[in-house]
Amino acid sequence: MGMTITEKILCAHTDLKEVHPGMLINARVDIALGNDITAPIAIKEFKKAGGQRVFDKDKVVLIPDHFAPNKDISAAEQCKMMKEFAVEQKITHYYEVGECGIEHALLPEQGIVVPGDVVIGADSHTCTYGALGAFATGSGSTDLAAAMLSGEAWFKVPESMKIVFSGRLNHWVSGKDLILYLIGLIGVDGALYKALEFTGDTVKDLTMADRLTICNMAIEAGAKNGIFAPDDLTAQYIKSRAKRKYKFYQSDADAVYTKIIDIDVSKIEPQVSFPHLPSNTMGISRVGNVKIDQAVIGSCTNGRIEDLRAAAAVLKNRKVAPFVRLIIIPATPEIYRMAMKEGLFDIFLDAKAVISTPTCGPCLGGYMGILADGERCVSTTNRNFIGRMGHTGSEVYLASPVIAAASAVLGRIAGPDELPKIK
Amino acid sequence: MMHFKGKIWKFNDNIDTDAIIAARYLNTSDPQVLASHLMEDIAPDFVKKIGAGDIIVAGENFGCGSSREHAPIAIKEAGIACVVAKSYARIFYRNSFNMGLPIFESKDLWDIVDNGAMIEVNGDEGCINILGGRTLPIEPIPPFMQELILDGGLMKHLAKKKKG
């Protein structure tokens, strides 16, 4: 019986010849990731279990991104604990503010994760790295502690569900719209426990940024991981970045899928997810008049250079509407510098946006753009649960960077085509 | 060993980790403090009403939302013996075994059992017995996960393996 790419990668990290859905396995991990919220608990567990040395100082990655640069004293304490552990264990991939970015943007960019890897991260959006053809999944802090100790993690091999994207993308439609559309279609538990494998002829037209965005939100459909088979684009992307050897896996022709969903992308227009579930999606043409107080462009979902370029193309020679805040957060220092060099910052500043240092910030209601009671925000982030970005009476609408930018200019949720032409 | 008998407390579909333990209590990881706020926002006084060995019976996607481990910790520490849901969010599912909280899946139990009923969950033989009523099959917990639970969670399991 053939295996899917997810099954093959998992299998290659065990001593087994074959793995099949439902099997419980112990797999070697290539990267075990924690951040300033989840690593401190893992470090405590690690010590409690008598841990002396992490299994491999190059494979444990610690990223202060959620509340860093330190938001307050308790954030500072968490970051301090993580830093001290990094120093003590001589962790290679610990990044101090100044070279640090949002974990799921930083790891692919810096070639810390590579195709064929098994990655666990004590953060639910670890599934992002599936875009590179790796198996990556979110876990709890105890899983991280155990992996730091043993270099292994247990998994139930997931069933796979295949999503076949075909057709040409419409103007203004990006990876974000495809994944929002899919979640709208199958629901927040539509892919529960499953591997979501993205295929079809549209894939060749998707940038790495699009693929990262799509895999990032696989968890919002309940999936264990999202994955794209590596292709020429992956090879190009990884060549100059990879810090380690990598391997490309492909699903067998006779691999088994529990479900195959065909999506004709030419029928999809830019999508918006209404509060308070990512699955509450509708096309931009059906949104109506939704006034906003704030727009956020950033996060591990859409804070990459392609996202900032797309936003800048919309914002050029335009201004944010009166009484609306536009917050732009490049996800990593490299993205920050590129945006600066390319002149995007001038466009943003001229538009009266504010540009933040790389951080998760408002995405999880941390800081740098918290909403008051009754305020509405259109955001390129990935969750719009009640109170996600501030007060429980506030509202978050999820969309792509071009929608967020156009909405900031018009003061209501809108697509770029609704903007008045610039003379 | 996977044998539990207790009174059941029913919850609906999509009970998220915020409902199980609200984010405002995440500044502590003290199990007893967490347990004292279990289900506070959706079932006030829940902790006062339950007894040791009681069982939570829930609908689909129990434990969805964040990866916080505080949720299974709070349930276990409050004295809940096990959870039987139609399905679980996957990180909650992992975390439960890692914390040593036994959880079972049954698509049918929720629909046929009343709140407050007594049930017997036999994880070894793979069945649930509603006292004075029907017996339903359940998937037995795989041996590896049974080991995790019996050892008191993943870290204790690893420590034991290390000692060999």
Ligand code: SF4
């Ligand atoms: S940007 Fe948001 S979703 Fe991404 S890691 Fe940070 S808090 Fe999580």
